[in-house]
Amino acid sequence: MATGLKTRENQEVGINSEEGESTKARKVFIPKADIFESKEEIVVLAEMPGVSESSVDITLERNVLTISGSVQIPQFDGYSLSYAEYALGDYRRVFSLSNEIDREKIQATVKNGVLKLVLPKNTNSIPKKITVKAAE
Amino acid sequence: MLLQRLSDNGLWSSLRDMERLQQQLHRMISSDVPNATSEFPPVNVWTSEDGVIVTAELAGTESKDIDVSVVNETLSIRGARETEQLNEGETWHRRERGDGQFVRTIQLPFAVQTDNVQAIFKNGILQITLPRAESEKPRKITVSAN
Numbered sequence: 142m143a144t145g146l147k148t149r150e151n152q153e154v155g156i157n158s159e160e161g162e163s164t165k166a167r168k169v170f171i172p173k174a175d176i177f178e179s180k181e182e183i184v185v186l187a188e189m190p191g192v193s194e195s196s197v198d199i200t201l202e203r204n205v206l207t208i209s210g211s212v213q214i215p216q217f218d219g220y221s222l223s224y225a226e227y228a229l230g231d232y233r234r235v236f237s238l239s240n241e242i243d244r245e246k247i248q249a250t251v252k253n254g255v256l257k258l259v260l261p262k263n264t265n266s267i268p269k270k271i272t273v274k275a276a277e
Numbered sequence: 278m279l280l281q282r283l284s285d286n287g288l289w290s291s292l293r294d295m296e297r298l299q300q301q302l303h304r305m306i307s308s309d310v311p312n313a314t315s316e317f318p319p320v321n322v323w324t325s326e327d328g329v330i331v332t333a334e335l336a337g338t339e340s341k342d343i344d345v346s347v348v349n350e351t352l353s354i355r356g357a358r359e360t361e362q363l364n365e366g367e368t369w370h371r372r373e374r375g376d377g378q379f380v381r382t383i384q385l386p387f388a389v390q391t392d393n394v395q396a397i398f399k400n401g402i403l404q405i406t407l408p409r410a411e412s413e414k415p416r417k418i419t420v421s422a423n
Binding site for chain 1: 312322324332363367368370371400401404
């Protein structure tokens with residue numbers, strides 16, 4: 142299914158949002174994300190061009206999942222930026238999850254600027270199917 | 278549903294959505310990216326006397342799926358990006374990223390040495406270095422007093 146390619150909206154994290162403002166005077170963007178759920182896990186794919194495995198930071202506190210990534214701003218000696226369609230900055234996004242994630246088994250990988258987070262559900266909390274029988 | 282969707286979350290999240298929308302509008306009106314575009318991929322162009330460096334944000338694309346070519350003073354970047362395909366029993370919570378094919382052509386400010394163009398793809402950023410053709414490099418002219 143093609144959904145069409147979209148550019149990053151250069152949408153910044155709001156100063157007034159409850160997450161607070163970064164101490165660094167740098168733009169912070171909200172990464173675009175795809176999220177899907179299967180029976181066993183929830184998978185988050187967040188687009189953060191310029192971010193590598195070592196510059197991404199993930200925290201799960203209670204049920205609040207925060208992903209952030211920092212970008213090294215490129216400097217080309219002797220060159221000056223003459224045309225810009227995208228701005229540079231860091232990334233940050235907060236999701237609220239239910240409590241049913243098995244924290245010990247969370248996996249995170251970064252590939253080609255996309256963070257993939259696999260959040261396995263706690264096996265105890267996978268709802269059991271209850272068959273409803275017709276009353277006799 | 279395991280993940281609480283913002284929109285399913287009552288008044289508080291509606292306010293948050295509003296805030297987000299407001300920011301989006303604000304950015305559309307007063308963008309500090311002079312040439313912000315909806316074309317994919319967005320590019321930045323750096324220039325010097327010696328050449329041009331073009332960077333493009335192509336997160337989620339494989340380097341083998343990117344094709345860079347230069348004809349005269351026109352640079353073309355084309356390719357395709359695929360996103361995750363869901364198996365049975367999996368459902369989307371959000372789809373913001375999109376997939377499909379893309380083509381961007383960029384008019385370069387001067388002729389380049391087409392044989393010496395370098396393209397590197399790292400962390401979802403494509404960086405193309407195009408050295409300026411020797412014949413086009415500016416020549417310094419000394420002004421002599423008569």
